[in-house]
Amino acid sequence: GAGVSQSPSNKVTEKGKDVELRCDPISGHTALYWYRQSLGQGLEFLIYFQGNSAPDKSGLPSDRFSAERTGGSVSTLTIQRTQQEDSAVYLCASSLRGEYWDYEQYFGPGTRLTVT
C-alpha cells in the first residue's frame, strides 16, 4: 500500500507568516511522529501522537509550534509567525503500534521549509 506522504514537499514562506505542514500516515498506523532536520544538523524529535492524543508536547521548540491529529489519521504541524531558524526539513513517521517508539517506523519524504 501507500507509504507515509507529506505535503507540501517544499514550502518557501516569508518571516512572520504562518505555515501548515501535513502528514498522511500509513493506513491503520496508530502512532505518528514529527521530527525536523536543520541544514547540516542532526534529527530532532518534535512530538508523538498515540491515536489523536499527544502525551508530551515538550519537544516542540517554542509555543509558535503546534500539532494536531484528527480521526487517528492525518496530522498537521502548524508554525505561527515563522522565523528563519525554523528553516529545516520536517519529517513525519508512523508505526503500526502505539507503544511509544518501540516499533519500526516508516518515514515520509519530508517537507523542506525555507523561511526568507
Next chain:
Amino acid sequence: KNEVEQSPQNLTAQEGEFITINCSYSVGISALHWLQQHPGGGIVSLFMLSSGKKKHGRLIATINIQEKHSSLHITASHPRDSAVYICAVRNRDDKIIFGKGTRLHILP
C-alpha cells in the same frame, strides 16, 4: 558531551569490506533505533533493539545494555550502502535522542 555518540563520523571503504558503525550512549534507555538516510534525504528504519541481536539481509545490529553500546555491521558492503547511518535512543524519560550520524561511502 552528547548523550549519544557515534563513531566513526565518516567512513570510506572498498566494496566488499565488512563495516562496523558504533553507537555509545550515556543514559538508561528503553529502545534503540538504527536509521539509514540516503543522499536524497529519505530515511529508512533499519532496526529497533531493546536487547540482543537482529539480522536483516547483510545488516546485523547488536546491543549490549550493560555496556551501553550498540553496533551496526554491514557484510559484503556495496556502493548502494553509501548513506548516513543514525543511532537514536529513547531514554527513561521518554525523550528521543539522536546521534549525529556516520557518513558511509563505499567505493566500487
